[in-house]
Each structure stands twice: as C-alpha cells, then as structure tokens.
Amino acid sequence: MTERVFLLPDLGEGLTEAEIVEWRVAVGDTVTVDQSVVEVETAKAVVDVPCPYAGTVVALHGAPGEVRPVGQPLITIAAADAAAGPRPGGAPEPAGHATYREEERAGSGNVLIGYGTGHGAGRRRRRPRLVVTPEPVGAPAAAVATVPAGAAPAAPAATAPLVISPIVRRLAREHGLDLAALAGTGPGGVVRRADVEAAVAAATPARLTAVPDGSTADADDVVIPLTGVRKAIADKLSRSRREIPEVTIWVDVDATALLETRAAINAARPGQPVSILALLARICLSGLRRYPQLNARVDTEGQRIVQSAGVHLGIAAQTDRGLLVPVVRDAQRLTTAELAAVLAETTTEARAGTLPPARLTGGTFTLNNYGVFGVDGSTPIINHPEAALLGVGRIVDKPWVVDGQLAVRKVTQLSLTFDHRVCDGGVAGGFLRHVADCVEQPALLIAAV
Incomplete structure (x- = not known):
C-alpha cells in the first residue's frame, strides 16, 4: 500500500486558487478513479473535482470555506499498487492540468459540457465535470507526492x-x-x-x-x-474604470411596437417563446453589423484596436454569487428562435452556478437588462476588455406624443456606454439611434437583413 497526495490541479483560465465549498467524501471512505471528491469555487465557476486514484481516503487537506492554491495538497489516498497504477487505456494519470470537455452544437454556437455521473450523481443541480488529464511529456514533475504508508x-x-x-x-x-x-x-x-x-x-x-x-x-x-467571484468582479470593474475612457449616451424610446411584435410571434409559434431580451439581442446584432467598431477591444500592449469577426454576446445576469456575464459565442449565426432558447438556457445555468469558466469569458459586446430591478436608467461599467455595453431600463406606461396627439405608450430608456478610444460620438450615436429605431419600428429589422 502507498499513499498518494492529489494536489489541486490547474483549473485553467489563469486561475491560481479555489475555495473549498463541500467535501464529497470523508476520511475512511473508499473512492474510485474519476470519482468526484470535492466541490470548489473559483473566480469563474463552481466545479466538482474528480480524483485520479482509487483507494481509501487518508486525509482531507482543507475545510469548507478555506482557499487552496493550485498545486497544494487536496486529498491523500491510500491505494494498492494495482489501484494506483495505469488507468483504463494503459496511460497513468497523475494530477495535472484540468480541462473541460466541450463540443460545439452544430449550427447553434452553444457549448455542451460533459457531466460526471460518479459520486454525488442524482443531485438536484448538475455541475460541469472537471476532467483531469496527464501532463504532456517533458512537462515539469507531476503534481503528485508519494509517501510510503506509515512514514511520518x-x-x-x-x-x-x-x-x-x-x-x-x-x-x-x-x-x-x-x-x-x-x-x-x-x-x-x-x-x-x-x-x-x-x-x-x-x-x-x-x-x-x-x-x-x-x-x-x-x-x-x-x-x-473579498474572495471568489466577488473578488474577480471587483478586480475586473476596477481595471475597467482605470483603463477605459468611457462615455455614456442614452435615449428614451417607444417600445409599444416591440411588445406587440413579441406577442404576435409567440401567438404564431406556441411552445417556442421569444423573450424581449432575445429581440433586443437581435436588434443589437443588427446594429453591430452596421457599426462593427463597437464589437472590438483595445490591445494596449500592441497599441491597436481589434475588431472581432464574430459577435460573442455577453448577457449580464444577477446571481446569488454576484453579477456574471455568460457569453453566447457567434450569436450572429443564430436565428431569433435559437437565440431566445440559448439565452434562456444560459441565464438559467448562470443562476444555478453550473456554467464552466470558458462560458464566462471572451465576450465582445454586452447587453444588460437592468430594467428587471425596477430602474429606468444607468451608466454601467464596461465589461473589460470589451468596447461597449447596451443597457435597457424598465418598460413603463408614459405619456408620449404620437402623430401630434398625446397618448399613453410603453416607454423604456436605452443607454450605450462605449470606449471613446475605439470610436467617436458619430459611430456611438449612430448605433444607439439604429437600436432605438428598431425598437420603435421592428419592421426595420427585416429591412436591415
């Protein structure tokens, strides 16, 4: 029998530490290869960490709430030589780099995550399965310490x-x-x-x-x-304010026609509801097609502006763990119905804490519907390193002049916060006016296609 110490693996995305949320096993338990042994929270997501060894749990390094650095002891397993040897398939599997199994859903741009079904299966919430893979040949010494049984x-x-x-x-x-x-x-x-x-x-x-x-x-x-997601949010927002010379412009719009259009779509296609958020996302995509300067980022080291070929749309979502911005990649490839389905799925997973880190980075433009909090307007902070963010206030009844007559209409306020380094007021104003016109006259979307 030998004791093997499994170290907290590299969780990717530049993460250097993780907080222990809940141990799935206790000292004395018997574990199998790839069994989830602990749930940890990083600055990006909550994930289950599987152990690459089979045997008996000798020690748990860290208590719930404790932050563990990558590369430090996580769990000690007393394993028989045979159990600690090669995994199925013949290759040994030391603790090393951790990755997520991902694949693209054809035609949708949505990411599917492989989920584990080992210890803890049947829990109410599924979590992304963290797959531990061996270090490549020539890499530094494996992150495993071997201690003879009984040795102090x-x-x-x-x-x-x-x-x-x-x-x-x-x-x-x-x-x-x-x-x-x-x-x-x-x-x-x-x-x-x-x-x-x-x-x-x-x-x-x-x-x-x-x-x-x-x-x-x-x-x-x-x-x-200030740890975990809250620390990551604080660091990112502080960096945004330090580096980005941001400007906010806004306009009030009559959203009556947009609400009527949504109602007509949903009546014609029962079972496939389209949300106001999805329609606003579709309008933003139309605007970014006309004004690609806003679908960009500033590379300060290279002294250049990089315009993205695809629109990786971030959707601000308030969760119990803080404000997250999950990303829908290549959103411009989706139909309105597909966009509505993906947005609903994405925001649900964000609030449940089941999105992997890869789904929370890489955005090029963000849509923030702060109207759900009952407010009319805001001057939001840009999601660094993006160049722009569209905010939407609540939709309320207000007096509005229509064809020279005063009427009660559904009115909302749109605000655009943009990085003044990527464009001037003409581009930003043109984008916001296009979005406002499409909200007031949704038929313009068809003309813009």
Missing part, C-alpha cells in the same frame, strides 16, 4: 510555522500576526485560514482601542471576505 512527514524547521497556503501568509501579514505563535488545526498542525481569522477576531477589541483610524472593523460590523 518531514518535520518543519523549529523556527518555521507549518503553513502551506500563501493566502494564509498574506492574511497574517496584513493583520500583523506572528504565524509561529499560532497553533494550526489543519492536518499535521498546518496553520489554516480559519486559524488566522480566529486570531484576528480574538485581537479585534485591543486593535480597535489602539488603532481608531478606520482601518479595522468595528466589533459589530459584518466582515465579508
């Missing part, structure tokens, strides 16, 4: 605290804590994030008295760590 780990230096996570070191440094003075509660005495936070909490009253400068939390304040 090497003792750390007497003056050095037993700390694995750089997150723990950073937290301790920020709060002025001496790690060597903390008693670790992790496996083998490892100092965990929870240990540091407990020490910070214990020292809070004294700190509040000694440093009343607002840099520490009040005793009754609710402190929410």
Whole structure:
C-alpha cells in the first residue's frame, strides 16, 4: 500500500486558487478513479473535482470555506499498487492540468459540457465535470507526492510555522500576526485560514482601542471576505474604470411596437417563446453589423484596436454569487428562435452556478437588462476588455406624443456606454439611434437583413 497526495490541479483560465465549498467524501471512505471528491469555487465557476486514484481516503487537506492554491495538497489516498497504477487505456494519470470537455452544437454556437455521473450523481443541480488529464511529456514533475504508508512527514524547521497556503501568509501579514505563535488545526498542525481569522477576531477589541483610524472593523460590523467571484468582479470593474475612457449616451424610446411584435410571434409559434431580451439581442446584432467598431477591444500592449469577426454576446445576469456575464459565442449565426432558447438556457445555468469558466469569458459586446430591478436608467461599467455595453431600463406606461396627439405608450430608456478610444460620438450615436429605431419600428429589422 502507498499513499498518494492529489494536489489541486490547474483549473485553467489563469486561475491560481479555489475555495473549498463541500467535501464529497470523508476520511475512511473508499473512492474510485474519476470519482468526484470535492466541490470548489473559483473566480469563474463552481466545479466538482474528480480524483485520479482509487483507494481509501487518508486525509482531507482543507475545510469548507478555506482557499487552496493550485498545486497544494487536496486529498491523500491510500491505494494498492494495482489501484494506483495505469488507468483504463494503459496511460497513468497523475494530477495535472484540468480541462473541460466541450463540443460545439452544430449550427447553434452553444457549448455542451460533459457531466460526471460518479459520486454525488442524482443531485438536484448538475455541475460541469472537471476532467483531469496527464501532463504532456517533458512537462515539469507531476503534481503528485508519494509517501510510503506509515512514514511520518518531514518535520518543519523549529523556527518555521507549518503553513502551506500563501493566502494564509498574506492574511497574517496584513493583520500583523506572528504565524509561529499560532497553533494550526489543519492536518499535521498546518496553520489554516480559519486559524488566522480566529486570531484576528480574538485581537479585534485591543486593535480597535489602539488603532481608531478606520482601518479595522468595528466589533459589530459584518466582515465579508473579498474572495471568489466577488473578488474577480471587483478586480475586473476596477481595471475597467482605470483603463477605459468611457462615455455614456442614452435615449428614451417607444417600445409599444416591440411588445406587440413579441406577442404576435409567440401567438404564431406556441411552445417556442421569444423573450424581449432575445429581440433586443437581435436588434443589437443588427446594429453591430452596421457599426462593427463597437464589437472590438483595445490591445494596449500592441497599441491597436481589434475588431472581432464574430459577435460573442455577453448577457449580464444577477446571481446569488454576484453579477456574471455568460457569453453566447457567434450569436450572429443564430436565428431569433435559437437565440431566445440559448439565452434562456444560459441565464438559467448562470443562476444555478453550473456554467464552466470558458462560458464566462471572451465576450465582445454586452447587453444588460437592468430594467428587471425596477430602474429606468444607468451608466454601467464596461465589461473589460470589451468596447461597449447596451443597457435597457424598465418598460413603463408614459405619456408620449404620437402623430401630434398625446397618448399613453410603453416607454423604456436605452443607454450605450462605449470606449471613446475605439470610436467617436458619430459611430456611438449612430448605433444607439439604429437600436432605438428598431425598437420603435421592428419592421426595420427585416429591412436591415
């Protein structure tokens, strides 16, 4: 029997850490190859991580809520030599680079994800299956530590605290804590994030008295760590504001005809409902065909503007985990009915937390329907590194002049926030006016095809 330590694999998309959400197994459990052992949350999505080894669980490295860096121990398995050997197919499978199984649905541009059916199958929500693949030949040493059964780990230096996570070191440094003075509660005495936070909490009253400068939390304040998706959102929005000279323009439009058009479409095609969001997306695609300058990004290092050949449409979606922007790739290839179906599916998966990281990046233009929050207008922040974002307010009854007569119409406000580096007001105004005209006269969409 040997013990194998499975390290947290590279989760792709430049991710360097993940927070443990829930362990699927416990010490003493028997696991099989590719069985999901833990659910983790990255800055992009929540995923199940399968273990490439079969055997008995000896140790779980980290508790729920703890952040683990990529390449650090995740789970230790006591495996028989045969069980720890080659996987089916003959090739050994050490912990290495993690990828998602993806394939394009012909003609739709939608991405299908392969889902695991191992431990935890039958759960109410399906999650993307993380497939661990071996490192290529010539890659650095495999991310697996082999420890003979019964052998004690090497003792750390007497003056050095037993700390694995750089997150723990950073937290301790920020709060002025001496790690060597903390008693670790992790496996083998490892100092965990929870240990540091407990020490910070214990020292809070004294700190509040000694440093009343607002840099520490009040005793009754609710402190929410800026981690995971929320941290990624904060970093991206901050970068957008730092780098992009953005401008917002807006216009009020009569959406009565758009609502009537939607009702007529849905009455003619029962069972295939088309949402207002889908019609607005179709109008945006028409506008981007006329004004491709807005379907672009600025490459600051190369000092150039890159206009995308396809429209990878981002849809802002509010979820329990924060504001996410799932992307529908090559949206211009979809029919209105296909677009409606994909948007409904995508937003549902985003709110359920089942979208993989690849579906949350790579957008070229974003549509944000903030009207669902009951507001009329907004000056949204551009989704970096995109160049523009169209916002839509709520649709409400308002007095409106029609053919010289005052009438009650369904009115909404459209706002366009754009990167002034990619175009001037003429292009941005032309795009927004085209969108507004199509909302007021949907027949113009047919003329623009």
